[in-house]
Amino acid sequence: MxxxxxxxxxxxxxxxxxxxxxxxxxxxxxxxxxxxxxxxxxAGGGRQGARRAAADSVTGMSLQEAKQILNISDAKDKESILNNYEHLFSVNDKSKGGSFYLQSKVVRAKERFEMDMKDSDKKTVKEET
Known part of the structure; x- marks a missing residue:
């Protein structure tokens, strides 16, 4: 060739x-x-749905999954979220024989709730003005 x-x-x-x-x-x-x-x-369509989809992608979990992980039925009950988070975080501490993977899932679930609360707080402020 x-x-x-x-x-x-x-x-x-x-x-x-x-x-x-x-x-x-x-x-x-x-x-x-x-x-x-x-x-x-x-996630609900429109701007609200876009915010939820963005929050899901950032934390890697949906609000429903976060509710299941922290055993929460009401996503607005901050006291239950914090109590369940602290309990599950300490129970899954590596030094106590827990699982780092499960502990990180608990942290991500709490972060997902915090993102949802932050979005609802912004929405409330916009409605008041």
Missing amino acids: SSPQAAKYLAQIIITGGQVVIRAFTRALRQEFAASQQAAQK
């Missing part, structure tokens, strides 16, 4: 490979966009 032919085949391979990568990247972007739209709709 001559050198110009080899260069031609190499160029074709590079172009074809580039097209495959671009198509895959475009498809992944479309899927991610659709998934974020679905998450926002499941």
